[in-house]
Amino acid sequence: xSIKSILRRWNHFWFEPVAPDNLGLCRIIxxxxxxxFYVFTPWLFKSWGWHEDFxxxxxxxxxxxxxxxxxxxxxxxPLPTSYLLVIQSVWRxxxxxxxxxxxxRVSTAVSFIFxxxxxxxxxxFGRTHHLDQLLIWAFxxxxxxxxxxxxxxxxxxxxxxxxxxxxxxxxxxxxEYTWPVHLIWVISAMIYLEAGLSKLRxxxxxxxxxxxxxxxxxxxxxxxxxxxxxxxxxxFIAQSHHLAKLFAAGAxxxxxxxxxxxxxxxxxxxxxxxxxxxxxxxxxxxGPNFYQMIMCQAMWVPWDRVVRWLAGRVDDLAESGQHRGxxxxxxxxxxxxxxxxxxxxxxxxx
Amino acid sequence: xxxxxPQFFAGLLFADGVFNRKLIFGVCVLALLAxxxxxxxxxxVFWGPSRVASGDASTxxxxxxxxxxxxxxxAAVIIGGSFYDFAADRETWPFSQYPMFSFIDAPPDGxxxxxxxxxxxxxxxxxxxxxxxxYLEPFDNSRLQNALERNIGQQQLAIALKDCLQRYxxxxxxxxxxxxxxxxxRLYRVTWTPNPQASNLNAPxxxxxxxxxxxxxxxxx
Numbered sequence: 001x002s003i004k005s006i007l008r009r010w011n012h013f014w015f016e017p018v019a020p021d022n023l024g025l026c027r028i029i030x031x032x033x034x035x036x037f038y039v040f041t042p043w044l045f046k047s048w049g050w051h052e053d054f055x056x057x058x059x060x061x062x063x064x065x066x067x068x069x070x071x072x073x074x075x076x077x078p079l080p081t082s083y084l085l086v087i088q089s090v091w092r093x094x095x096x097x098x099x100x101x102x103x104x105r106v107s108t109a110v111s112f113i114f115x116x117x118x119x120x121x122x123x124x125f126g127r128t129h130h131l132d133q134l135l136i137w138a139f140x141x142x143x144x145x146x147x148x149x150x151x152x153x154x155x156x157x158x159x160x161x162x163x164x165x166x167x168x169x170x171x172x173x174x175x176e177y178t179w180p181v182h183l184i185w186v187i188s189a190m191i192y193l194e195a196g197l198s199k200l201r202x203x204x205x206x207x208x209x210x211x212x213x214x215x216x217x218x219x220x221x222x223x224x225x226x227x228x229x230x231x232x233x234x235x236f237i238a239q240s241h242h243l244a245k246l247f248a249a250g251a252x253x254x255x256x257x258x259x260x261x262x263x264x265x266x267x268x269x270x271x272x273x274x275x276x277x278x279x280x281x282x283x284x285x286x287g288p289n290f291y292q293m294i295m296c297q298a299m300w301v302p303w304d305r306v307v308r309w310l311a312g313r314v315d316d317l318a319e320s321g322q323h324r325g326x327x328x329x330x331x332x333x334x335x336x337x338x339x340x341x342x343x344x345x346x347x348x349x350x
Numbered sequence: 351x352x353x354x355x356p357q358f359f360a361g362l363l364f365a366d367g368v369f370n371r372k373l374i375f376g377v378c379v380l381a382l383l384a385x386x387x388x389x390x391x392x393x394x395v396f397w398g399p400s401r402v403a404s405g406d407a408s409t410x411x412x413x414x415x416x417x418x419x420x421x422x423x424x425a426a427v428i429i430g431g432s433f434y435d436f437a438a439d440r441e442t443w444p445f446s447q448y449p450m451f452s453f454i455d456a457p458p459d460g461x462x463x464x465x466x467x468x469x470x471x472x473x474x475x476x477x478x479x480x481x482x483x484x485y486l487e488p489f490d491n492s493r494l495q496n497a498l499e500r501n502i503g504q505q506q507l508a509i510a511l512k513d514c515l516q517r518y519x520x521x522x523x524x525x526x527x528x529x530x531x532x533x534x535x536r537l538y539r540v541t542w543t544p545n546p547q548a549s550n551l552n553a554p555x556x557x558x559x560x561x562x563x564x565x566x567x568x569x570x571x
Binding site for chain 1: 392451509546
């Protein structure tokens with residue numbers, strides 16, 4: 001294979017011209033789910049939802065402050081609660097506007113910039129968690145992309161204001177609408193690959209063959225994690241050395257092998273639900289919840305096809321309903337009127 | 351010295367005698383780009399998305415060159431930064447090498463040691479672990495350990511413990527938790543050998559006293 005053909009394939013992967021629908025729908029799902037997540041979890045899930053309320057960090061003593069690299073480099077301090085409340089409210093509003101696609105350029109940029117600061121805050125107090133990095137990168141990609149070209153209020157406004165027929169048309173297919181979604185795929189695959197390779201680098205195959213996973217599972221029930229395990233099944237698994245090792249092997253294979261999903265459509269049917277199940281399993285057995293990462297896996301779904309399929313189903317149902325109606329009407333028309341003996345016919349009203 | 355001599359270039363490549371990986375990484379990327387751009391055909395393929403075949407002009411919109419470069423720039427920053435952190439095995443948030451759960455940091459029996467805060471009630475004086483996250487939110491058990499560990503052996507430990515005690519009281523007053531009134535807060539280094547029933551959760555192998563802070567503001571180490 002020549003370098004030229006590799007580059008052609010490269011171009012096809014990143015910049016294959018497609019309609020803007022999938023990117024627009026991905027925008028709705030990403031920002032919509034995150035808006036709901038960050039607004040409602042502090043109220044709905046009292047035991048861990050407060051993690052998503054960043055304003056709480058405003059009254060924590062500065063003795064705990066160890067800023068992460070980006071906040072340290074930009075000399076961003078921890079702001080007081082009143083300021084954080086404002087920033088958080090603006091951020092949540094930006095998430096909503098990004099979802100509906102109103103002022104999409106500005107709202108996606110605000111979602112990213114304020115999101116970086118807000119998500120960097122907790123990580124600057126004690127320990128860096130890895131729950132939201134994929135989300136931050138997805139926000140950056142969306143902010144640079146033209147994700148507001150379809151399925152957005154901006155697009156509706158543009159069409160309504162369009163003076164020429166061309167201006168009122170949907171945007172033509174373009175590579176602009178491919179690279180953002182595929183870049184989020186690549187970042188997702190990279191994160192899992194690095195997580196898997198880190199395990200092999202620091203522990204080697206011993207990560208699977210020793211009781212490491214069993215120890216992690218048991219330790220989770222000693223209240224050491226950011227969230228409590230959702231179930232006590234981890235202790236059940238820890239009773240069996242072999243079962244725990246099997247889980248370790250499965251997790252490592254998924255992490256290292258997830259990159260295959262970039263190249264094989266078939267493998268996506270296994271690998272994407274696989275990592276979602278793995279991360280749900282971590283929350284159930286060990287506590288840490290990666291809900292933001294789980295939601296980002298929704299970018300693997302071809303939402304434009306899903307919507308087309310749903311629309312087709314609705315059309316089919318409506319059509320078959322019409323047919324049934326016509327048939328029924330036909331049947332009714334075909335039923336001969338019962339000939340009742342000695343019953344005089346009603347006079348016509350016409 | 352008004353001329354730029356070979357020392358400058360040597361210094362650029364081998365800053366302070368240390369092989370500068372950042373620079374080499376950048377040089378490699380530039381070299382790759384140079385290979386692409388020096389070849390006319392490769393250059394044409396590279397800019398391919400910004401052109402359309404004549405027959406597709408009405409059905410496909412090409413990407414402007416600056417947009418193409420912007421897409422590459424975003425990808426290069428995110429992927430390049432992450433791989434650099436991976437290569438250097440370091441974490442510069444939001445870049446990371448994603449080291450979670452990577453280390454075998456326990457002996458075969460799984461014995462582990464953590465810092466844990468205990469509340470002490472007044473009359474009768476009873477000690478209980480502050481092991482529920484809602485006692486000290488927004489800290490959780492994972493973050494709090496690291497945050498406290500960094501302050502051990504420093505004057506700041508008393509301030510850190512005082513902050514935790516005030517936080518406990520404030521969250522109690524606002525109804526976030528129903529824990530008892532405290533007269534002091536103690537910090538211990540606690541060791542467990544875990545078992546699959548977690549039956550020794552309240553009976554650790556050992557506890558080593560680290561420090562204490564009282565409601566009246568005094569502290570002890």
